[in-house]
Amino acid sequence: MFQLVADPAMLAETEEQRQLRAVLRDFLAETCGPEEVRRQIDSPRGHDRVLWDRLAAEIGVHGLAVPEEYDGAGYTFAELAVALEETGRVLCPAPLLSTVVLAGHALLAAGDRQACARWLPGIAAGALTATVAGFLQPADVTAERGPDGWVLRGETDFVPDGEDAGLLLVAARAPDGERLFACEPDGATCDRIARKVLDPTRRQACVRLRGQSAEPVGEPGQAAEIVDAVLDVGRVALAAEHVGGSAHALDELLAHLSQRTQFGRAIGSFQAVKHRLADLLVEVEGARSAAAYATACLAGAAPELPVAASAAAVACTGAYRLAATEYVQLHGGIGFTWEHPAHLYVRRARADEALFGTGDDHRRRLAGLLGLTGRTG
Amino acid sequence: MDGIPGLDEFRAEARRWLKGVAPPRSARQEWGSGDDSVAVFENRTEAEEREHTDRTRDWERTRYDQGWGALAWPPEYGGRELPVHYERLYRSEESAFDVPRRTEVFPVTQQLVAPAVRIWGTEEQRRRWLRPMLRTDELACQLFSETEAGSDLAAVRTRAVRDGDGWVLSGHKVWTSGARVATWGVAVCRTDPDVPKHAGITVFLVRMDAPGVTVRPIRQMTGGSSFNEVYLDDVFVPDADRLGPVGQGWRVTLTVLAAERLDSGVLGLDNADRALALARHLPRPLTGGEEQQAADLYVRALVQRLTGLRVTSALAAGREPGAEASVGKLHATATMRATTDLVQQLLGPRLAADTGEWGTYAWTEHLLGAPGYRIAGGSDEIQRNILAERVLGLPKEPKGEGR
Numbered sequence: 001m002f003q004l005v006a007d008p009a010m011l012a013e014t015e016e017q018r019q020l021r022a023v024l025r026d027f028l029a030e031t032c033g034p035e036e037v038r039r040q041i042d043s044p045r046g047h048d049r050v051l052w053d054r055l056a057a058e059i060g061v062h063g064l065a066v067p068e069e070y071d072g073a074g075y076t077f078a079e080l081a082v083a084l085e086e087t088g089r090v091l092c093p094a095p096l097l098s099t100v101v102l103a104g105h106a107l108l109a110a111g112d113r114q115a116c117a118r119w120l121p122g123i124a125a126g127a128l129t130a131t132v133a134g135f136l137q138p139a140d141v142t143a144e145r146g147p148d149g150w151v152l153r154g155e156t157d158f159v160p161d162g163e164d165a166g167l168l169l170v171a172a173r174a175p176d177g178e179r180l181f182a183c184e185p186d187g188a189t190c191d192r193i194a195r196k197v198l199d200p201t202r203r204q205a206c207v208r209l210r211g212q213s214a215e216p217v218g219e220p221g222q223a224a225e226i227v228d229a230v231l232d233v234g235r236v237a238l239a240a241e242h243v244g245g246s247a248h249a250l251d252e253l254l255a256h257l258s259q260r261t262q263f264g265r266a267i268g269s270f271q272a273v274k275h276r277l278a279d280l281l282v283e284v285e286g287a288r289s290a291a292a293y294a295t296a297c298l299a300g301a302a303p304e305l306p307v308a309a310s311a312a313a314v315a316c317t318g319a320y321r322l323a324a325t326e327y328v329q330l331h332g333g334i335g336f337t338w339e340h341p342a343h344l345y346v347r348r349a350r351a352d353e354a355l356f357g358t359g360d361d362h363r364r365r366l367a368g369l370l371g372l373t374g375r376t377g
Numbered sequence: 378m379d380g381i382p383g384l385d386e387f388r389a390e391a392r393r394w395l396k397g398v399a400p401p402r403s404a405r406q407e408w409g410s411g412d413d414s415v416a417v418f419e420n421r422t423e424a425e426e427r428e429h430t431d432r433t434r435d436w437e438r439t440r441y442d443q444g445w446g447a448l449a450w451p452p453e454y455g456g457r458e459l460p461v462h463y464e465r466l467y468r469s470e471e472s473a474f475d476v477p478r479r480t481e482v483f484p485v486t487q488q489l490v491a492p493a494v495r496i497w498g499t500e501e502q503r504r505r506w507l508r509p510m511l512r513t514d515e516l517a518c519q520l521f522s523e524t525e526a527g528s529d530l531a532a533v534r535t536r537a538v539r540d541g542d543g544w545v546l547s548g549h550k551v552w553t554s555g556a557r558v559a560t561w562g563v564a565v566c567r568t569d570p571d572v573p574k575h576a577g578i579t580v581f582l583v584r585m586d587a588p589g590v591t592v593r594p595i596r597q598m599t600g601g602s603s604f605n606e607v608y609l610d611d612v613f614v615p616d617a618d619r620l621g622p623v624g625q626g627w628r629v630t631l632t633v634l635a636a637e638r639l640d641s642g643v644l645g646l647d648n649a650d651r652a653l654a655l656a657r658h659l660p661r662p663l664t665g666g667e668e669q670q671a672a673d674l675y676v677r678a679l680v681q682r683l684t685g686l687r688v689t690s691a692l693a694a695g696r697e698p699g700a701e702a703s704v705g706k707l708h709a710t711a712t713m714r715a716t717t718d719l720v721q722q723l724l725g726p727r728l729a730a731d732t733g734e735w736g737t738y739a740w741t742e743h744l745l746g747a748p749g750y751r752i753a754g755g756s757d758e759i760q761r762n763i764l765a766e767r768v769l770g771l772p773k774e775p776k777g778e779g780r
Contacts, residue, residue: 007384008462008690011683254769269772274765281764282704289683289701290676314676360669363676367668370675374659374667 010296024086047093056126063124070120076299081240088241095161103130109229110218130167143174152209162205177221183214199351239291239312246323287319310362320349399474417746420601433477482555490517497621518559520550537566556605578626642705645713649678681708713747
């Protein structure tokens with residue numbers, strides 16, 4: 001049962017994916033360097049609308065995994081994962097995770113063709129930002145049928161990019177069971193309070209719904225199933241981002257340790273230092289393997305997905321923790337300054353673990369999924 | 378000319394052939410019965426080692442003679458010239474059948490020494506050695522390490538001195554597995570003590586039954602013996618058995634070592650699976666911490682397998698594998714350590730004292746054997762140097778006095 005049945009070819013990058021990666025690497029180097037990221041996170045919206053539009057229109061990132069019938073490019077999640085690895089590498093603050101990954105896949109998971117037709121083309125075109133609420137953390141939202149249709153009441157916190165999103169997909173308790181609702185928040189019936197956040201490249205908000213009108217998506221009682229599916233998609237997406245962020249830290253460290261001299265030698269020539277970079281390489285390669293497998297399972301709708309997603313979460317959060325820690329430490333004093341980008345990676349790595357679970361959370365989940373629990377009977 | 382079969386076609390063909398020549402591995406044994414050995418290093422008497430070697434050799438000959446050995450080698454050496462990853466595909470099919478488990482001397486002969494002979498050997502040597510080695514009529518062991526030349530292998534002191542149309546070898550080699558059954562030893566020797574150490578080395582193939590060769594088992598910390606020390610006392614080696622040019626032996630050695638690193642990525646996986654099975658079958662509920670520890674081992678083993686698959690996948694695509702090919706050994710030793718730690722936690726006192734219960738005290742063989750692999754085949758520290766300097770390109774450590 002612990003054997004791995006996988007075709008090696010599923011872990012290989014296609015020529016098309018390689019090209020996409022190269023194009024995005026160049027594009028983001030030009031448009032989303034460290035200075036640019038800081039400028040974006042200090043802006044009111046927290047990301048650059050022009051960059052968002054260009055990512056959608058010129059590269060087509062938003063529509064990569066959206067089916068063609070909803071105006072997407074109809075590729076698989078594997079192509080989107082390539083894009084997320086690259087945006088994760090530079091900490092691009094564009095709300096791709098919330099809009100394209102979480103909200104986009106919530107609509108697809110609900111299987112509601114009408115809802116998909118209404119919102120997915122906007123997501124694919126970059127015209128609409130969206131997010132999910134009540135998915136990641138326990139929330140208390142109820143839905144009731146009013147005279148003019150469904151309305152939502154309650155509070156849901158820690159909503160990623162919740163302040164700015166044009167569309168909210170909310171898991172709520174309705175009289176006929178937990179189900180998914182879509183709403184375009186209205187200031188009169190919905191308060192959105194931006195939280196002060198550890199990771200400024202990925203904002204969060206507390207959303208208070210006060211009779212916000214909404215439309216049901218999918219069937220009654222379907223919420224749990226949608227949430228589960230979306231969480232696994234989110235985990236795989238974060239795994240790809242974490243591989244990118246970790247690889248960035250490794251590259252920067254390599255350059256720094258080769259150039260910086262102390263005691264008359266490049267500090268990277270000291271074995272105590274180089275062994276740490278070797279250990280980081282081992283972790284990053286492991287993360288890359290786990291992320292590639294989880295991506296392949298998601299793209300191929302394999303039944304191993306829950307295990308693969310949690311395994312990737314363990315491997316990739318672990319690698320990112322280590323990469324961000326070493327990013328600071330092996331730069332010495334300069335790595336501890338506000339001006340150096342290292343702390344942004346520490347912030348991203350740690351805040352992301354609060355999104356879909358820490359490595360230890362996922363170890364517990366895996367133990368349950370795999371029956372690594374001893375005999376309970 | 379035959380085309381290269383597709384992957385699925387090849388697998389199916391391999392399965393068909395295996396069904397005709399080998400019994401299937403008996404269905405997964407019930408937990409709690411059967412062999413509970415998890416030894417990292419086999420502990421066999423000389424008679425047992427010879428018996429096992431003979432059985433394995435019979436199987437290897439069957440494979441070779443029927444076109445399922447030497448898959449990646451050209452037809453002149455009895456192969457089918459298939460891409461290298463077909464060997465891995467074949468192995469995964471073979472693992473479902475009950476065939477003898479190859480001890481280390483077999484991969485050393487077929488995967489480490491034979492490729493080095495192909496690269497460095499003369500036409501005459503290739504004709505003389507390759508077919509017998511691939512068919513395992515001849516088995517080769519490594520006469521590399523010495524007591525004063527471990528990680529710093531190029532510091533070898535075993536001398537080879539010209540004598541007419543040959544050489545006289547004298548020295549002392551250690552940590553040789555398979556020395557009792559091998560017919561040839563690949564000896565890394567110093568032929569010129571007056572030049573910088575890497576330049577004064579030459580490699581020879583030594584008949585293990587030559588006068589002056591003495592093999593003595595080393596008892597390792599497990600209590601058993603899997604390795605040997607080999608004394609070379611004025612052993613005559615004809616110049617025709619020198620592998621590669623005089624003074625170029627370090628490059629020949631590196632060819633062998635590189636192959637060894639690539640081969641180490643699957644170590645420890647069977648025992649990791651066994652420890653996870655223990656976590657499933659333990660007759661009490663695991664604590665939260667134990668569950669996390671077990672799941673962590675599962676992830677390690679999965680990642681190790683996947684990284685191996687990435688190497689296969691790169692080879693299959695005709696690409697040189699990148700860093701993924703060099704991290705395998707460190708993944709493997711970490712998996713082995715995590716296996717020990719989990720078992721320690723789950724078994725408690727039954728690991729430290731033998732109650733006779735199935736699948737408990739047997740784990741001491743793993744606990745005591747695993748440290749060996751952190752040292753063998755390039756210690757973990759040397760692997761980190763290789764990753765840092767050759768894969769990442771960090772500046773080298775300044776050299777000490779030994780040049």
